[in-house]
Amino acid sequence: MQDRLKITLLLTPALTVIGVLFFGGLGFSLLRSFNYMPIIGMNDPNLDAYRSVLASPQVYRSLALTLYIAATSTLIASVLAVATALLLRRSFRGRAIASFLVHLNLTIPHLVGAIGILYLFSQSGSFARMAYGVGLITKPADFPAIVFDPYAIGIIATYVWKELPFITVITLANMQTLGNDHESVARTLGASRWQAFRHVLLPQIMPGLLSASAIVFAFTFGAYEIPALLGASAPQTLPLMAYRGFTDVNLASHPQAMALAMLIAAVSAIMIALYTRALRNKRRG
Numbered sequence: 199m200q201d202r203l204k205i206t207l208l209l210t211p212a213l214t215v216i217g218v219l220f221f222g223g224l225g226f227s228l229l230r231s232f233n234y235m236p237i238i239g240m241n242d243p244n245l246d247a248y249r250s251v252l253a254s255p256q257v258y259r260s261l262a263l264t265l266y267i268a269a270t271s272t273l274i275a276s277v278l279a280v281a282t283a284l285l286l287r288r289s290f291r292g293r294a295i296a297s298f299l300v301h302l303n304l305t306i307p308h309l310v311g312a313i314g315i316l317y318l319f320s321q322s323g324s325f326a327r328m329a330y331g332v333g334l335i336t337k338p339a340d341f342p343a344i345v346f347d348p349y350a351i352g353i354i355a356t357y358v359w360k361e362l363p364f365i366t367v368i369t370l371a372n373m374q375t376l377g378n379d380h381e382s383v384a385r386t387l388g389a390s391r392w393q394a395f396r397h398v399l400l401p402q403i404m405p406g407l408l409s410a411s412a413i414v415f416a417f418t419f420g421a422y423e424i425p426a427l428l429g430a431s432a433p434q435t436l437p438l439m440a441y442r443g444f445t446d447v448n449l450a451s452h453p454q455a456m457a458l459a460m461l462i463a464a465v466s467a468i469m470i471a472l473y474t475r476a477l478r479n480k481r482r483g
Contacts, residue, residue, distance in 0.1 A: 224463065231456035247453035251461065259433040261461075267350050267435065268419040271357035276411045278358070279365035280403075284395075286366070287373050303363040312356050312427045319344040319352060345428050352428040357418050365410040372406040373399070405477055412473040416466045436462050 229235065232243040251257050286297055318324050326341035335341055345352040380402070384394040422437035429435065434442075436458055443455030 227456045227459050227463075231453055231460050233453045247457040250454055251457045256433065257436070257439070257458070257461075260436045260439055261465075263350065263433050264419055264435040264437070265465075267353055267357070267425070268415050271354050271361065271418050272411050272415045274354070275358045275361045275365055275414060276407060278362050279369055279410075280400075280407065282362065282366045283370040283373055286370055300363045300366055303360070304367070306360070308356065308360050308421070308424055309427070311360050312352075312424050315352050315356050315359075315428060316345055319355075320346070346430050348430055350425075350429060353424050356424050356428065357414075361414045361418070365407070365414060368406050368410040369403055372403045376402050408473055408477055412470060415469055419466060419469075420462055 229243075231247050233246060234241070234243040282300065286293065286300070316323065320326065321339050321341045321343060323341075323345075326335070326338040329335045329341055330338050344355070376399070380398050381394045384398045385391070389397070420437055422435065422441045425435040425438045426441070429438065440455045440458035440462065443451045443458065446452070446455075
């Protein structure tokens with residue numbers, strides 16, 4: 199009991215600051231989405247911003263694009279992270295270097311990776327010029343469109359490259375905590391390497407993997423800087439639409455921007471609820 203009280207007291211200052219900033223910003227966004235801001239004379243709350251947002255086909259296209267980017271990035275990063283963790287848990291020459299590179303990537307900002315993707319893979323980038331130089335293409339513009347493309351390949355590649363180490367570190371820590379005993383028993387009973395992984399190891403690491411994946415999904419769903427730098431002009435992701443609406447000099451667009459922000463928050467909350475339910479069912483199973 200004393201340990202819990204001590205932990206609570208130690209965490210209270212940080213949680214207070216986070217709570218004030220998070221719920222304060224969320225509350226401000228909610229009020230602004232209702233066209234309520236007495237400081238500039240808006241004293242009559244209404245749902246006009248939500249009606250405008252929900253009636254716009256562009257919003258639904260942006261929502262589909264945002265879900266596609268977040269889901270695809272999370273799925274690819276999670277699969278590659280499990281494979282990387284399985285590799286790093288083994289002893290091999292160069293393991294220390296590989297582990298260092300994985301951890302090093304955690305310190306690199308997302309924008310640095312996006313700029314790297316832009317300079318390397320754009321149709322005027324390094325690889326396009328190299329391909330043109332060796333005669334693989336007739337002009338740099340013939341290079342495959344990886345950046346500013348409608349399928350958001352550049353955005354997904356950036357997110358996968360950046361979030362892969364995060365999920366890998368969490369998954370590898372779970373694997374090292376579990377050890378190899380359960381898999382060894384399964385192998386001695388006749389299970390193949392794949393069966394031992396599928397039926398023994400994967401269910402044990404799934405809670406941690408789901409937690410990391412949920413964090414990555416929520417982040418990629420709500421981030422706007424990478425789509426702003428690497429995305430096509432249309433359709434835009436929801437966070438980018440909200441950001442550009444909020445920074446517009448026309449104050450009339452701010453309520454719609456805040457309504458989009460609340461839509462993003464609602465989708466993220468739904469995903470967290472689904473994750474919590476899946477984790478609860480997993481534990482019961």
